[in-house]
Every structure is written in structure tokens, then in C-alpha cells.
Amino acid sequence: DAKTTQPPSMDCAEGRAANLPCNHSTISGNEYVYWYRQIHSQGPQYIIHGLKNNETNEMASLIITEDRKSSTLILPHATLRDTAVYYCIAYSSNDYKLSFGAGTTVTVRA
Amino acid sequence: ETGVTQTPRHLVMGMTNKKSLKCEQHLGHNAMYWYKQSAKKPLELMFVYSLEERVENNSVPSRFSPECPNSSHLFLHLHTLQPEDSALYLCASSQGAGVLTGELFFGEGSRLTVL
Numbered sequence: 001d002a003k004t005t006q007p008p009s010m011d012c013a014e015g016r017a018a019n020l021p022c023n024h025s026t027i028s029g030n031e032y033v034y035w036y037r038q039i040h041s042q043g044p045q046y047i048i049h050g051l052k053n054n055e056t057n058e059m060a061s062l063i064i065t066e067d068r069k070s071s072t073l074i075l076p077h078a079t080l081r082d083t084a085v086y087y088c089i090a091y092s093s094n095d096y097k098l099s100f101g102a103g104t105t106v107t108v109r110a
Numbered sequence: 111e112t113g114v115t116q117t118p119r120h121l122v123m124g125m126t127n128k129k130s131l132k133c134e135q136h137l138g139h140n141a142m143y144w145y146k147q148s149a150k151k152p153l154e155l156m157f158v159y160s161l162e163e164r165v166e167n168n169s170v171p172s173r174f175s176p177e178c179p180n181s182s183h184l185f186l187h188l189h190t191l192q193p194e195d196s197a198l199y200l201c202a203s204s205q206g207a208g209v210l211t212g213e214l215f216f217g218e219g220s221r222l223t224v225l
Contacts, residue, residue, distance in 0.1 A: 043216030
């Protein structure tokens, strides 16, 4: 499995964009980058995923560098309800294992 | 509401008890998962079922026994647990058979306390 590294915590201001970095320098060619978040005491929630190209959906945007060694999740207008632990995961459908690390605790402040 | 329902939401049991956790998904998915989340630790994958067959057992002790009678239901049977097994147990489901997507839908979890 490719490992990912994320900062343990970050703060951002309500209404501003939140940019969450993730390093995955050993990612292999068939591994996707997945992002999840977990709001306190709830189950994790899928946000977005990508392989090479940048992706956008109603929740967030995912920017993957050309060498695929790192990515950034962008929450365009953070709200207080975006306060959560955010997980960046390298996943291959070959082994079924969606493995969660420690993630980044994001606190959105008013 | 994610379409994955777990019961009970809270369970307290003694070390000699036998209990079961239940998970039901209403999404038409073919794969189901059990994860364990202990305090201050990352989620740990326990079991994966695809088309009702177990495809992953992540070195889980035998005191945890999964059962998948059909693609909509998943159980985790618990017996002779230890206090360190106290945790949040999360069920998830996903599309796919054979090749599983990484887009999992999680339930709210069952909070287990072992006395």
C-alpha cells in the first residue's frame, strides 16, 4: 500500500477556502487518491476521488500533481459544519483495503 | 441518512456475554465491511464481504465472528470479549463484485463498551 502523510491539524476561517494537503510519494500507478471526512461521533463520509486528473463535485475539488506524489483537497467556502477529521487514502481495488490513517483535524472558526 | 443502518447504536456487555451487532444496507450494494475505531486510533479494517463471501479477514481475533447471510445484511457476533475491545464498530457498503470501488457508505456505528 502507498502511505499518505497529512498534517495533524489545521484551522481555517469560515467562508474562506480550506486547502488540505496530502503527500503520497510512493503511490503506484493503479492507486487512486480518495478523500473522506469524519464528523465527531459519526461514520466517515466519502468526499471525492481521482487518479490523475483534477476532479470537482458539489462538496470539494481535488488537485493532483502531475507526478502524482501529492494532492490537495479544496473546500471552496468552509462552514462550521465542515469541522471534521479529513482522511487522504491511496486505494487500489486489487486488495479491497481502504486503510485510514490519522488524518487532518480541520477546525473551521467563525 | 447514508442508507446503511446499524443496530444497536450503543451496547454494554460483560466479558462472558454473547451479543451481535447488525448492519443493513438499502443501497443495492454487493460488498459490506466491518471497521473498528478505538479511542485515539485510526479506523481498522476487520472484514470485507463481496457477494456474501468473505474476501478479507484482517487478522481479527476469533472472538469476533462475522456473518453475511445476504448482500443486504451483515452481522458481527461477539463472545468472550475483553475490555480493550471497547470501541466504535462501523459498518460500510460499496458497489462492485470482484472489483470493489473505494467509495464506501458508512453507518453511524455501534458504540460497544465491554465491562
